[in-house]
Amino acid sequence: MLSLALAGKPNAGKSTFFAAATMADVDVAGYPFTTIDPNHGVSHVRTDCPCLARDERCGDDDCHDGTRYVPIELLDVAGLVPGAHEGRGLGNQFLDELTSADVILNVVDASGGTNAEGEPVEIGAHDPAEDVDFVTEEIERWLAGIIARNWESVERQSRSPGFDIDESLAEMLTGVGASEAAIAATLRELDYPADPREWTDDHRRELARDIRARTKPLVVVANKADIAPTGNVERLQELAETIPASAEGELALRRGVEGGAIDYDPGDPDFSVAGELTDAQRTQLDELRDLMATHGGTGVQRALDTAVYDLLDNITVYPVQNETKWTDGQGNVLPDAFLLPSGSTPLDLAYAVHSDIGDGYLHAVDARSDRRIGDDHELEEGDVVKIVSTAN
Ligand SMILES: Nc1nc2c(ncn2[C@@H]2O[C@H](COP(=O)(O)OP(=O)(O)OP(=O)(O)O)[C@@H](O)[C@H]2O)c(=O)[nH]1
Ligand SMILES: [Mg+2]
Structure with a gap:
């Protein structure tokens, strides 16, 4: 979540x-x-429910007469x-x-x-x-502290043959919640020595600053x-x-x-x-x-x-099993809402639903138009999608 x-x-x-x-x-x-x-809890973001395009509201707990509440995790x-x-x-x-x-x-x-x-x-x-x-x-200083604490391990790794600084940094940054895409972008952006022993505190600060801006x-x-x-x-x-x-x-x-x-x-x-x-x-x-x-x-x-929706630029997408009734296998209308980064494709949605559904992905159907959509089709806010997979 x-x-x-x-x-x-x-x-x-x-x-x-x-x-x-x-x-x-x-x-x-x-x-x-x-x-x-x-404190950890569940809150919601608010958006228009796709059921507004139909004769009946979906009646889901998270849908208040067409206003949809999509769960997120909140931390205090x-x-x-x-x-x-x-x-x-x-x-x-x-x-x-x-x-x-x-x-x-x-x-x-x-x-x-x-x-x-x-x-x-x-x-x-x-x-x-x-x-x-x-x-x-x-927050930057906190990240810099984590990087500094991990530095000894990076230096140790650099003594083994086949050491690659980028791989080593990527592994460390994954540990602070950075995505592969964010790490790749940061490593492309910055100039730094390939030998970890040549790194200064400034290099580490700069790395912390860039990864903070991308990931938090x-x-x-x-x-x-x-x-x-x-x-x-x-x-x-x-x-x-x-x-x-x-x-x-x-x-x-x-x-x-x-x-x-x-x-x-x-x-x-x-x-x-x-x-x-x-x-x-x-x-x-x-x-x-x-x-x-x-x-x-x-x-x-x-x-x-x-x-x-603005900072993270996410969209809400609704997977269904029945593309005509917009229901799951039990007949619930629009049972699930997924938040995905804008630009996500039907295959990304399939993997968000379940890795098996993703692995068995065959094609997808836009339930609003009842048309098959291409694998590289970019999903949009409020899309209702049937995923056809060998796994379902
Ligand atoms: N007038 C007003 N008072 C508020 C508002 N939000 C919180 N307060 C008051 O501000 C004080 C601090 O609120 P908390 O929610 O405990 O603040 P916090 O940021 O969690 O504080 P720490 O846990 O100490 O970091 C309490 O007396 C709240 O009632 C608000 O929107 N308006
Ligand atoms: Mg508090």
């Missing part, structure tokens, strides 16, 4: 975001380092402070958890109500723009937008790709839905009240409605969607 990680300084709202996005019960508190052990780690690579705060060893992450949500406290260490200060007293770059820097892209979440002074969100947006958000607002809505008081699908630009509310709740929700009107929603769903 595609994996997204929340990172950022302590007290920025990572666990609140995680709780809202997964509805898991996690510790949230207004002081730094509330989270120590990482401890807060990171500047200088973590030198052991400040909780250090950065816990970033080993990020090895499996495909993309990182850099949660920033846009209200300026916490300092660089995550300690509470008066709202607006800290400039959140200072909290953007250090996360990238610490970041999107900034300007959290606590509900209490941020005017201008803060906009300034963050000028610095980097930034999604304004109120994790607390999203959490309130999802809890309201759970309790039957609110009608809302995650990512909707608005909500409606379906049950009894106290005056205090009503006031809180009125404020939230204004914020959602300004930003087109609470921002939590949009942050997840931006990471997967």
Whole structure:
């Protein structure tokens, strides 16, 4: 499953975001380092379900009247402070958890109500723009640390006949979650000595920087937008790709839905009240409605969607066994949704479904047009595909 990680300084709202996005019960508190052990959960990205093209909605748990929620893994780690690579705060060893992450949500406290260490200060007293770059820097340093720790082994390998530096680096970088394609691109891009003994710290830093940029892209979440002074969100947006958000607002809505008081699908630009509310709740929700009107929603769903569909450039594809009814063998309509990098082919989809289906791949049928599609055909968002394989 595609994996997204929340990172950022302590007290920025990572666990609140995680709780809202997964509805898991996690510790949230207004002081730094509330989270120590990482939280793993399942969240979803939102897209249009292909059933919208048919007379009936598919009725799947993950399809709310044509709005489809596709599962992803979400990870919430401890807060990171500047200088973590030198052991400040909780250090950065816990970033080993990020090895499996495909993309990182850099949660920033846009209200300026916490300092660089995550300690509470008066709202607006800290400039959140200072909290953007250090996360990238610490992730680079963490990768550089892994490379440095593995260097002795690379040097040892270089003494055996047939040693190839590229093979050795590729093996090491696979260990930090880099794909073959990313590693190949990095090795093509950089100039470095073929003999590992001639490498300097600068070479290793450069390698870490390049592989970070390719394998751990970041999107900034300007959290606590509900209490941020005017201008803060906009300034963050000028610095980097930034999604304004109120994790607390999203959490309130999802809890309201759970309790039957609110009608809302995650990512909707608005909500409606379906049950009894106290005056205090009503006031809180009125404020939230204004914020959602300004930003087109609470921002939590949009942050997840931006990471997967924009940064990672993924598409959603739906394999089916019956190309007419769009069902699996048990008659379930559009039972599965797969996230694949854009440019993926029917054969890539076959392998994503199962390696046996991939190995036995014969051809594929586009279920929307009922036509056979070529092996090098690039799939598109919302494609419904029947894979014909010797394995099914
Ligand atoms: N106003 C407002 N407060 C928020 C929002 N998100 C989180 N908070 C508050 O910010 C504080 C910190 O939230 P957490 O989710 O524990 O922060 P964290 O980033 O996980 O912190 P660490 O685990 O210590 O790194 C809590 O008091 C939350 O209620 C938000 O969107 N708006
Ligand atoms: Mg936390």
